[in-house]
Amino acid sequence: MAVLLLAEVNNGELAFDATAKAVTAAKALGDVTVLCAGASAAAAGEAAARINDVAKVLVAEDASLGHRLAEPTAALITSLAGDFSHICAPATTDAKNIMPRVAALLDVMVISDVSGVVDADTFERPIYAGNAVQTVRSKDVTKVVTFRTSTFDAAGDGGSASIETIGAAHNPELSEWVEDKVAESDRPELTSAGVVVSGGRGVGSKDDFALIERLADKLGAAVGASRAAVDSGFAPNDWQVGQTGKVVAPDLYVAVGISGAIQHLAGMKDSKIIVAINKDEEAPIFQVADFGLAADLFSAVPELIEKL
Amino acid sequence: MKVLVPVKRVIDYNVKVRVKADGSDVDLANVKMSMNPFDEIAVEEAIRLKEAGKAEEIVVVSVGVKQAQETLRTALAMGADRAILVVAAKDVHTDIEPLAVAKILKSIIDEEKPGIVLAGKQAIDNDMNATGQMLSALLGWSQATFASKVEIDGNHAVVTREVDGGLQAIKVKMPAVVTVDLRLNEPRYASLPNIMKAKKKHLDEKTPEDYGVDVSPRLEVVSIAEPKARKGGEMVDSVDMLVSKLKEAGAI
Numbered sequence: 274m275a276v277l278l279l280a281e282v283n284n285g286e287l288a289f290d291a292t293a294k295a296v297t298a299a300k301a302l303g304d305v306t307v308l309c310a311g312a313s314a315a316a317a318g319e320a321a322a323r324i325n326d327v328a329k330v331l332v333a334e335d336a337s338l339g340h341r342l343a344e345p346t347a348a349l350i351t352s353l354a355g356d357f358s359h360i361c362a363p364a365t366t367d368a369k370n371i372m373p374r375v376a377a378l379l380d381v382m383v384i385s386d387v388s389g390v391v392d393a394d395t396f397e398r399p400i401y402a403g404n405a406v407q408t409v410r411s412k413d414v415t416k417v418v419t420f421r422t423s424t425f426d427a428a429g430d431g432g433s434a435s436i437e438t439i440g441a442a443h444n445p446e447l448s449e450w451v452e453d454k455v456a457e458s459d460r461p462e463l464t465s466a467g468v469v470v471s472g473g474r475g476v477g478s479k480d481d482f483a484l485i486e487r488l489a490d491k492l493g494a495a496v497g498a499s500r501a502a503v504d505s506g507f508a509p510n511d512w513q514v515g516q517t518g519k520v521v522a523p524d525l526y527v528a529v530g531i532s533g534a535i536q537h538l539a540g541m542k543d544s545k546i547i548v549a550i551n552k553d554e555e556a557p558i559f560q561v562a563d564f565g566l567a568a569d570l571f572s573a574v575p576e577l578i579e580k581l
Numbered sequence: 582m583k584v585l586v587p588v589k590r591v592i593d594y595n596v597k598v599r600v601k602a603d604g605s606d607v608d609l610a611n612v613k614m615s616m617n618p619f620d621e622i623a624v625e626e627a628i629r630l631k632e633a634g635k636a637e638e639i640v641v642v643s644v645g646v647k648q649a650q651e652t653l654r655t656a657l658a659m660g661a662d663r664a665i666l667v668v669a670a671k672d673v674h675t676d677i678e679p680l681a682v683a684k685i686l687k688s689i690i691d692e693e694k695p696g697i698v699l700a701g702k703q704a705i706d707n708d709m710n711a712t713g714q715m716l717s718a719l720l721g722w723s724q725a726t727f728a729s730k731v732e733i734d735g736n737h738a739v740v741t742r743e744v745d746g747g748l749q750a751i752k753v754k755m756p757a758v759v760t761v762d763l764r765l766n767e768p769r770y771a772s773l774p775n776i777m778k779a780k781k782k783h784l785d786e787k788t789p790e791d792y793g794v795d796v797s798p799r800l801e802v803v804s805i806a807e808p809k810a811r812k813g814g815e816m817v818d819s820v821d822m823l824v825s826k827l828k829e830a831g832a833i
Contacts, residue, residue, distance in 0.1 A: 283746070342751065343714065343724045366744045370726045373679070373714035382680045382799040385709050395803065400708050404598040405607050406808050407707075409800040447723035451739060451750035464745075492833070500763070510729065510743050510764055516708065517619075517763060519745075525832045535597065542811050546832045548823065554816075563814035564826050576820040581833065 274303030274393060277353060279362040279371070280321050282309050282341075287317035288365075290465040293324050293427035295363040298420040300428070301390045302359045304328040307434075310346055310441075312339030322434040330434050335441030340450035341367045347374040348442035354379055354415060358393070364419035372419050381413035386520075388424040402516035403539030422464060423522035423543055456509065463495040463512065468525045471497030471514055471541070474505060475530025475551060475570060482507045484574050485529055491578050497521065499537045502530075515540035530570045533558030550574065582696035584627040584636045586661065587686055587716075588620040588643050590652040591706040604804045609673045616652045619701025621659075622761045625768040626731060627699050628660040635733055636696075638662050642689055644682045646670045650784060657779035658771030664784040665689060669796050676707055681789070681796040683715035688792035690720060695756065697738070702727050702760040713760035723753035727762045 276299045281288035287309065299305050305326060309317040310333045318332035331353070337345040350371070354360060360375060362368035364386045376383035388406070389397035395410045396418065463469065470492060472485035482502070489496045498508035500515050514521055516536040526544035531537060533549070533556055541547070542561055549562035552569045559565040566573060592598060593613040601608050616624075630636040641656040643649040644667040653664035667685050669677045690698065703710035717724035725731075725740035729748065732739045733755070742749045743762045753759075771779070789796045817823045827833045 340749070340751075343717075343726070347718065366727060366742075369710050370714065370724070373709075373711035374718040374724060376711070377680060377683060377715035377718035380680075382678055383709070383711050383715075384800065385711060398708075399808065400805075401592070401598040401607060401706060402708065403808055405600050406806045408803040408806070410803050411800055413799050445721070446754075448725065448751050448753040451752050453746070454741075454748040454750070455746040504763065509747070510762070511745060511747050516705065517703070525827075536594075542808075546827075546830055547811075547814075548827070559816065560813040561811045563830070564823055565814070565816045566818075566820070566823050567816065568820075573820055577823065580820060580824050 274358045275356060276303045276305045276359040276361055277350070277357040278305050278307050279350060279368060280307050280309045280317060281363055281365050281367060282311045282314055282317040285311055285313035285316055287320040289320060290427055291363040291365055291422050292321060294422040294425040295361060295420045296324050296326055296428040297425045298387070298390055299359070299361045300326045302393050306331060308333065308350070308353070310338045310349060312336050318436050322436050323430050323432050325429040325432045327432050327434040330436045332436060332438050333441050337441055337444035341371070342448050342450060343370045343374050344447045345441065345444040346371050347378060348445060350375045351378045352442040357415065359416045359418060361418045361420060363422045368419050372417055376417040379415050379417065381415050381417055382411065384409065384411060384416065384418045386421045387418050388421045399539065402536045403542070404535060421520055423520045456511070460489065461493070461495045463497060464519050464521055466495035467523050468492045468494035469497050469521050469523045470494045470527045470529065471499065471531060472502055472508065472529050473499035473531030474501035476502060476507055479507045488527065488529070488574055488578055491581050499531045499534070528558050528562070529574060531558055532556045533561065582636050583638045583640060583693060584630060585690060585693060585695035585698045586620070586623045586627050586639060586641045586656070587682070587700050587712065588624065588641050588652055588656050589617040589704045590614050590643065590645055590649040591617045591704055594618055594705060600805055600807045604806055606674045606805050614648070616655050617701050617704045619703060619761060621768040622763065622765050623699040623701050624656045624659050624661060625766045626761060629766065630733070631660070640665065640693055640695065642667065642686060644669050644677050644685050646673050653784055654779050655771060657782045658776040659769060663782060665787060666784060667787045667789060669789045677796050678798050678800065679709050679711035679715055680799060681794060682712050683719055684794045685789060685792050686716050687719045688794065697733070697756060698758045700758065700760045702762050713758050717758035720758065723757045725751055725753050725757060726760045728759050729762050729764045731759055731765070
């Protein structure tokens with residue numbers, strides 16, 4: 274059994290945490306070959322070669338692969354697919370864009386957001402916003418799988434896999450990149466942060482969301498938001514934690530002014546310690562919180578910032 | 582230009598999902614079903630394209646149980662022109678997989694020849710996030726997922742996408758498959774007169790056999806279980822107590 278794993282490469286750089294977590298999930302399935310694709314991907318390939326348990330690294334550098342457009346990246350993966358029983362990736366937005374396309378080109382079903390590997394054909398995945406866990410057995414020849422990274426520990430950094438350079442596949446030239454609008458931030462990345470502070474509708478406004486950011490900075494945390502806060506325009510969508518946003522499992526998750534809708538819980542309930550601050554003591558968030566404080570966030574959060 | 586919008590009938594967003602005692606599925610008997618929220622956004626975007634004079638006709642398609650005609654009627658009441666229902670499942674517990682849905686949609690698209698497909702980015706029941714991408718692959722069309730802004734300009738569309746680090750804009754060749762994200766628009770409610778009018782709009786009923794598509798699943802569902810329950814902890818009375826509890830737990 275051999276596994277091809279699409280590494281998460283952003284602007285030539287390997288997203289180590291996401292990729293190393295996917296390696297942990299994938300190594301149960303067979304020897305792992307990591308594919309680093311991009312306009313520049315050599316440095317990412319060298320970094321991927323150092324992930325423990327990686328058997329081999331493939332580096333594909335081509336301008337068409339520069340911005341992870343679905344069509345050329347899927348064409349590349351499909352061209353390599355014959356050698357592999359499994360084609361995997363961490364379930365990032367890039368991989369969620371690309372992998373179903375790969376699966377359809379191979380005439381197989383994709384298995385998205387896998388949270389557990391039972392055996393080479395059988396996988397667990399959350400459905401209904403994490404309110405149920407489905408175990409599915411694939412009958413397809415090739416399994417195309419994305420892994421929910423929050424449920425796997427990252428593989429270590431001590432390997433020395435061989436690196437091979439390969440060419441890109443034919444670019445169907447159906448789409449082109451225009452621009453990235455990436456928020457520059459010194460804060461840790463949301464899905465790999467050790468501490469996350471999230472705000473919800475209770476925060477009340479975009480201006481008041483600065484309070485959530487101050488608490489996050491005090492804790493060296495990433496900032497998250499509930500869908501309600503995003504919908505209300507308090508926070509950008511890439512901060513969204515939940516069924517339709519990101520899934521996080523930090524050591525400490527602080528939910529402020531978040532009621533705890535099931536769609537939000539789906540994105541954070543695997544956190545080690547959950548703290549909830551909400552003035553409504555009946556809020557469902559308290560049912561999953563390790564420590565709940567029923568208080569007005571506008572007095573409690575400044576006090577917390579001061580006392581930390 | 583014609584716009585095609587696939588819609589799915591799913592358990593209502595606000596319904597608490599319960600797993601059946603025998604672990605075979607979630608309980609869908611006598612629960613409220615609605616249009617998948619992302620599909621509502623796709624229907625709304627199609628209507629806005631028509632209102633802006635960029636589209637002439639909106640065709641909505643659903644693949645699933647017979648009752649999905651209610652979902653299609655909702656889309657017609659919002660402003661879609663015509664509907665196609667592909668009855669592919671006898672029972673509400675049979676979920677037709679994205680690959681089979683994409684194959685049926687491809688056949689319909691070969692006949693209907695729309696200029697764009699607008700689809701929800703994921704269904705809130707199986708959370709697979711796959712149908713649009715798979716359809717795009719089968720058609721050999723361009724693909725723009727997770728759209729928060731769609732600007733159509735002749736033979737191209739510029740689509741702003743919600744991605745992990747923020748936003749990405751790409752320019753895709755038409756025809757294209759675009760899957761929509763939450764912030765694209767806020768769907769309208771159907772007015773009562775429009776709900777009445779929708780009853781008279783054309784709804785075609787088909788079967789997978791009409792399109793020669795085998796809908797048998799590639800993924801066998803072994804079991805469905807409750808997620809590991811997380812037990813609630815304790816309430817603290819003050820910020821001081823919270824800080825000391827966090828220190829005790831080694832969290833700070």
